[in-house]
Amino acid sequence: MNVNAIREQFPILHQHINEHPLVYLDSAASSQKPRSVIDAMKKYYESDNANVHRGVHTLGSRATDAYEGAREKIRAFLNAKSVQEIIYTRGTTTALNLVAASYARAVCGEGDEIVITPMEHHSNLIPWQQAAKATGAVLKYIPLQADGTITLEDAQRTITDRTKIVSIVHVSNVLGVINPVKEIAAVAHRYGAVMVVDGAQSTPHMKVDVQDLDCDFFAFSGHKMCGPTGIGVLYGKKELLEKMEPIEFGGEMIDFVDLYESTWKELPWKFEGGTPIIAGAVGLGAAIDFLQEVGLDAIEAHEHKLASYAYERLSAIAGTTIYGPGPRERAGLITFNIEDVHPHDVATVLDTKGIAIRAGHHCAQPLMRWLNVSATARASFYVYNTEEDVDRLADALHQTKEFFGHAIG
Numbered sequence: 467m468n469v470n471a472i473r474e475q476f477p478i479l480h481q482h483i484n485e486h487p488l489v490y491l492d493s494a495a496s497s498q499k500p501r502s503v504i505d506a507m508k509k510y511y512e513s514d515n516a517n518v519h520r521g522v523h524t525l526g527s528r529a530t531d532a533y534e535g536a537r538e539k540i541r542a543f544l545n546a547k548s549v550q551e552i553i554y555t556r557g558t559t560t561a562l563n564l565v566a567a568s569y570a571r572a573v574c575g576e577g578d579e580i581v582i583t584p585m586e587h588h589s590n591l592i593p594w595q596q597a598a599k600a601t602g603a604v605l606k607y608i609p610l611q612a613d614g615t616i617t618l619e620d621a622q623r624t625i626t627d628r629t630k631i632v633s634i635v636h637v638s639n640v641l642g643v644i645n646p647v648k649e650i651a652a653v654a655h656r657y658g659a660v661m662v663v664d665g666a667q668s669t670p671h672m673k674v675d676v677q678d679l680d681c682d683f684f685a686f687s688g689h690k691m692c693g694p695t696g697i698g699v700l701y702g703k704k705e706l707l708e709k710m711e712p713i714e715f716g717g718e719m720i721d722f723v724d725l726y727e728s729t730w731k732e733l734p735w736k737f738e739g740g741t742p743i744i745a746g747a748v749g750l751g752a753a754i755d756f757l758q759e760v761g762l763d764a765i766e767a768h769e770h771k772l773a774s775y776a777y778e779r780l781s782a783i784a785g786t787t788i789y790g791p792g793p794r795e796r797a798g799l800i801t802f803n804i805e806d807v808h809p810h811d812v813a814t815v816l817d818t819k820g821i822a823i824r825a826g827h828h829c830a831q832p833l834m835r836w837l838n839v840s841a842t843a844r845a846s847f848y849v850y851n852t853e854e855d856v857d858r859l860a861d862a863l864h865q866t867k868e869f870f871g872h873a874i875g
């Protein structure tokens with residue numbers, strides 16, 4: 467993989483921030499976009515734009531082809547059986563809310579169980595809290611080990627024949643933990659439960675095969691995988707989606723409408739009420755082309771190398787705590803704190819040096835409480851980052867520590 471050639475394709479990276487060349491280490495929050503994605507969306511608006519599924523005119527059919535063509539790219543990318551299993555959403559949050567609002571409310575009753583973990587992003591936690599409250603179901607947690615991982619044995623102990631839904635993050639946005647979702651799906655199925663996977667942090671960085679994982683639902687966001695904001699996907703097994711009721715009603719999703727009754731279109735459109743995010747789908751399709759051209763295996767290996775190097779450099783800074791498992795078992799991000807320096811201060815000082823990292827609770831407040839911190843700093847890596855970026859980060863952290871050390875002392 468030629469990182470310099472890849473960097474050339476990302477216009478935003480070639481600028482100075484606070485008089486330093488930009489080092490972007492916040493891709494877990496949102497990734498940057500290659501020129502091919504920006505151009506695909508520009509071309510769509512400049513030459514093909516119209517509404518989909520209705521116009522008999524040429525632009526209408528071009529827009530429909532672009533929108534549905536991107537769906538086929540997503541199907542192939544995930545190795546789903548059918549495009550009917552690919553529902554466009556606004557992102558991971560909307561996708562998970564759809565499952566919680568439609569599927570969970572239909573299948574859960576008093577005393578049934580929904581199983582998640584304490585490492586979930588709020589988007590894979592609050593929808594289940596709400597579904598549990600609405601149905602009388604109980605929310606149960608697979609406990610975390612000291613390093614933030616979960617074990618299959620604990621999953622087996624937590625999931626019971628009252629469990630209707632198991633919903634787990636594939637890769638944690640805080641700990642970098644890669645969860646054994648395939649194995650947990652097998653346990654869930656043994657008890658007759660469905661397996662939902664929050665793939666927001668895995669899909670951009672590793673090969674995902676929904677048939678191999680045998681998950682029932684899988685959610686992800688375009689903007690974390692070189693695509694635009696405002697578009698994401700819910701994959702669902704056809705037989706489950708067919709039984710589910712839509713949660714948004716109106717144009718686009720109907721078949722026949724009468725004064726008091728209506729019927730819905732077939733899959734996947736019954737879940738896509740209103741004019742869809744057409745340019746977003748086009749951009750996501752272009753992002754998938756880009757990722758496949760580079761190769762997901764190469765991307766994963768590159769990030770693993772960077773994260774291991776960052777782990778080594780950051781753990782050499784005295785007073786630094788790195789959260790989550792060791793470098794061999796983690797995905798391409800490092801969450802950390804520097805003793806006596808608030809992570810917001812770390813991020814602010816780094817920004818003065820042109821380095822963008824994230825600081826805060828990372829939409830995982832229960833996990834912060836488990837870690838016994840109110841916030842952390844996080845550096846996350848992607849296809850366009852280099853070892854030099856890691857060096858800039860580590861050097862700047864040394865300086866930050868010295869600066870605050872002197873200020874405090």
Ligand code: PMP
Pocket residue numbers: 494495556557558559560587589590635637638639664666667687829
């Ligand atoms: N789950 C995880 C693990 C995430 O990292 C994120 C984004 N930070 C989300 C869900 C939510 O994604 P979105 O905001 O794109 O809906």
